[in-house]
Amino acid sequence: MRRPVPLSVTAAALMLLTGCGAAPGAGGTPTADATSPADPSPSDSAQPQFSFAQVSSCAEVEAAVQPYIEGLVPNEASVVDEWGVSCSWEPADGELDPANIRAVSVQLAPVEPDAEAPDPSLVAQSDGGTVIDSDWVSAHGGVAFSLTLGTAVAGATATTVWVPGVEATVGGGTWDGYPALDGPAAVDLVRGLISAS
Structure with a gap:
């Protein structure tokens, strides 16, 4: 039996506050591709559409999060x-070290080309909520925000990063002695x- 971890609650709260989450990208209206060439605005066409097509396994993601998952095991x-x-x-089954009662998650979902960025205002107004100032995100017309519950020594953080083509949700946080995600x-x-780039 796996222990519940605060991160799950944090991520769920963040999803409820923002009204967004990972969802399949298929199933748009069949007429979307048949619209006239004049429909896209200049600002839409200027933005690249990002993709996670190059990510073929969780082993590749694991390599990217390695500093944050020491002492943890992959979820089946x-x-x-x-x-x-x-x-x-x-945490592994039977884990007794309090430092390892934590979790890390990475979710990437496709975003429709005409989708609007999520509104971070509710998260920004919440205790522990913040809009992240990132030149890279801003340059691509995206938005990033996070919600943190806990203390400076141990806290769970759920972060949403939205750029055209991809919405990511990263669960991590701060634990004493480990790099802060x-x-x-x-x-x-x-x-x-x-x-x-």
Whole structure:
């Protein structure tokens, strides 16, 4: 039996506050591709559409999160498929070390080309909520925000990074003695997974 970890609650709270989450990208209206060439606005066409197509397994994601998952084991339900990336690491069964009662997760989901960025205002107004200042995210018309519950020594953080083509949710946080997978670190992680630039 696996122990519940605060991160799950944090991520769920963040999803409820923002009204967004990982969802399959297929199933748009069949007429979307048949619209006239004049429909896209200049600002839409100027933005690149990011993709996680180069991520073929959770082993690749694990390499990117290695500093944050020491002492954790992969969740058997982790998966990478055409619908998205969902990889997580958690305490091993029978884990007794309090430092390892934590979890890390990375989810990447496709975003429709005409989708609007999520509104971070509710998260920003919450205790522990913040909008992340990132030149890379801003330059691509995206938004990033996080919600942290806990203390400076041990806290769980759920971060959403939205850029055209991809919405990422990263669960991590701060634990004494481990690198902090906080909002800015999550943005760097996502950038490394979906873009070489």
